Amino acid sequence: MSQQTTDHTTTTGSSRPNILVLCTDQQRFDALGAYGNDEISTPNLDRLAEQGVLFESCYVQNPVCSPSRASLMTGQYVPSHGLHANGVDLAPTHELFTKTLADAGYDCGLVGKLHLGACWGGRSEPRLDDGFRVFRWAHDPYPGSSENAYHRWLQATDPETYARVRSGEGEHSWDTLPSEVHYSHWVAEETIDYLRTSRDADKPFCFVANFFDPHHGFGAPSEYRDAYDAEALSRPVTRPGELRDKPPIQREASERSYAGAAKGFLEYTADEIQDVRAAYYGMVTQVDAEVGRILATLDEEGLADETVVLFTSDHGEMLGDHQLMLKGPFMYECAVRVPLLVRWPGTAVPGRREQLVQWVDLAPTLLQAAGLPASPIHQGESLVPLLEDETSPWRDWAVSHYRDSGQSYDPPVHVSMYRQGRWKLVVHHGDPASSRPRTGELYDLQDDPHELQNLWDVPAHAPQRTELQERLLDTLVATEDRSRARLSAW
Numbered sequence: 001m002s003q004q005t006t007d008h009t010t011t012t013g014s015s016r017p018n019i020l021v022l023c024t025d026q027q028r029f030d031a032l033g034a035y036g037n038d039e040i041s042t043p044n045l046d047r048l049a050e051q052g053v054l055f056e057s058c059y060v061q062n063p064v065c066s067p068s069r070a071s072l073m074t075g076q077y078v079p080s081h082g083l084h085a086n087g088v089d090l091a092p093t094h095e096l097f098t099k100t101l102a103d104a105g106y107d108c109g110l111v112g113k114l115h116l117g118a119c120w121g122g123r124s125e126p127r128l129d130d131g132f133r134v135f136r137w138a139h140d141p142y143p144g145s146s147e148n149a150y151h152r153w154l155q156a157t158d159p160e161t162y163a164r165v166r167s168g169e170g171e172h173s174w175d176t177l178p179s180e181v182h183y184s185h186w187v188a189e190e191t192i193d194y195l196r197t198s199r200d201a202d203k204p205f206c207f208v209a210n211f212f213d214p215h216h217g218f219g220a221p222s223e224y225r226d227a228y229d230a231e232a233l234s235r236p237v238t239r240p241g242e243l244r245d246k247p248p249i250q251r252e253a254s255e256r257s258y259a260g261a262a263k264g265f266l267e268y269t270a271d272e273i274q275d276v277r278a279a280y281y282g283m284v285t286q287v288d289a290e291v292g293r294i295l296a297t298l299d300e301e302g303l304a305d306e307t308v309v310l311f312t313s314d315h316g317e318m319l320g321d322h323q324l325m326l327k328g329p330f331m332y333e334c335a336v337r338v339p340l341l342v343r344w345p346g347t348a349v350p351g352r353r354e355q356l357v358q359w360v361d362l363a364p365t366l367l368q369a370a371g372l373p374a375s376p377i378h379q380g381e382s383l384v385p386l387l388e389d390e391t392s393p394w395r396d397w398a399v400s401h402y403r404d405s406g407q408s409y410d411p412p413v414h415v416s417m418y419r420q421g422r423w424k425l426v427v428h429h430g431d432p433a434s435s436r437p438r439t440g441e442l443y444d445l446q447d448d449p450h451e452l453q454n455l456w457d458v459p460a461h462a463p464q465r466t467e468l469q470e471r472l473l474d475t476l477v478a479t480e481d482r483s484r485a486r487l488s489a490w
Contacts (some may be wrong), residue, residue, distance in 0.1 A: 018306055027214050027338065031280070049341050089125070109132055157181060308366070364381060424442070440456045
């Protein structure tokens with residue numbers, strides 16, 4: 001499904017622009033002012049959106065971290081790259097786009113989370129042939145692996161704060177540390193250090209800055225949390241009795257999240273839900289401030305005009321919508337639709353794009369930006385034509401897979417989403433994939449953009465459901481990995 005690419009030239013005359021990827025964790029598409037949210041403050045990202053292209057409908061390939069991130073790095077759908085769940089290691093034979101860039105002469109670096117392997121119980125995810133010369137890895141801000149570069153930085157920067165928070169003493173948790181020693185600040189500090197001093201100035205660079213926020217636990221430094229009045233924020237999107245005609249797993253998850261391992265929506269009071277929403281917004285605003293510092297550094301170093309800046313997130317967050325919290329086997333827009341902003345001076349024509357794009361499209365996009373051909377393994381398409389011309393032909397569908405990806409349910413839960421035009425189909429697979437009953441969801445996003453009315457069992461919509469199920473089957477065939485060369489007829 002990949003396409004061959006051609007060389008592109010920036011306004012500076014360079015055919016090898018720098019690449020800066022800014023990625024958050026668990027940020028739903030509407031947690032940005034640029035996406036129409038007038039409750040949240042994100043001035044720096046809103047300005048980035050004005051200067052570049054905002055993709056209205058970007059879908060991730062899985063609503064949980066690791067499988068989604070593997071799709072970003074490989075350009076493949078979940079069934080092809082095989083990292084089907086958190087806690088699974090990506091096979092070391094997989095080709096990552098950063099390795100391809102490094103082999104082509106790019107200086108590559110990373111700070112923050114990567115999550116292409118299991119990180120539970122203090123385990124450091126296995127290092128892959130990833131192309132990163134600079135590798136400042138920290139899966140999250142919490143105690144765990146000795147390889148956590150954030151903890152080493154904090155201990156060196158502020159040993160007293162580090163000792164207090166490690167021991168559980170004092171007023172702060174890891175989520176609410178003062179902004180100058182917070183994980184989000186550290187990500188920006190390391191990125192700025194790379195841009196100013198650590199990069200190889202004789203090469204174009206690709207730097208990936210992975211923020212952990214706005215991931216739970218829900219907390220932010222006081223100046224960011226206190227910027228929001230919880231009571232003044234909008235309430236979760238739902239209706240009385242909404243889950244009665246939704247798949248049973250959603251009622252189960254509403255009671256207890258993460259297959260019983262985390263607090264469920266029904267265990268929160270209404271005030272607690274509002275506090276969570278305010279903290280979530282505070283986390284996003286802090287990330288926005290740190291992104292502002294990074295973008296200012298690009299300007300100060302004279303790099304802005306020759307750097308492709310891409311901002312996105314690995315999946316969304318329910319935030320109480322549909323009487324659900326966190327993430328899991330949910331394919332609602334707030335779970336699988338994420339922000340995608342691309343600024344590329346001289347190439348990307350600023351504006352909004354309505355087309356359905358996916359995370360598998362990002363690797364071939366960045367390779368084409370570097371003047372490199374797409375890899376045969378890539379199952380997405382380069383977004384460069386859309387960046388240059390909003391009328392460029394484009395596919396009209398998107399898919400996402402959930403394969404018991406978070407905390408394991410018993411029986412397992414497997415879900416597939418197919419989005420085309422105004423319609424969204426979500427199949428909750430039954431026998432032989434699982435002993436759970438086969439059921440699903442069908443939404444008309446034009447008439448019901450908040451996905452409150454499930455049309456799956458409505459007789460009048462049976463033909464539409466059947467057509468979309470057939471289209472999903474055809475798409476599953478079209479997205480199989482057939483990248484290995486066929487050498488002969490037999």
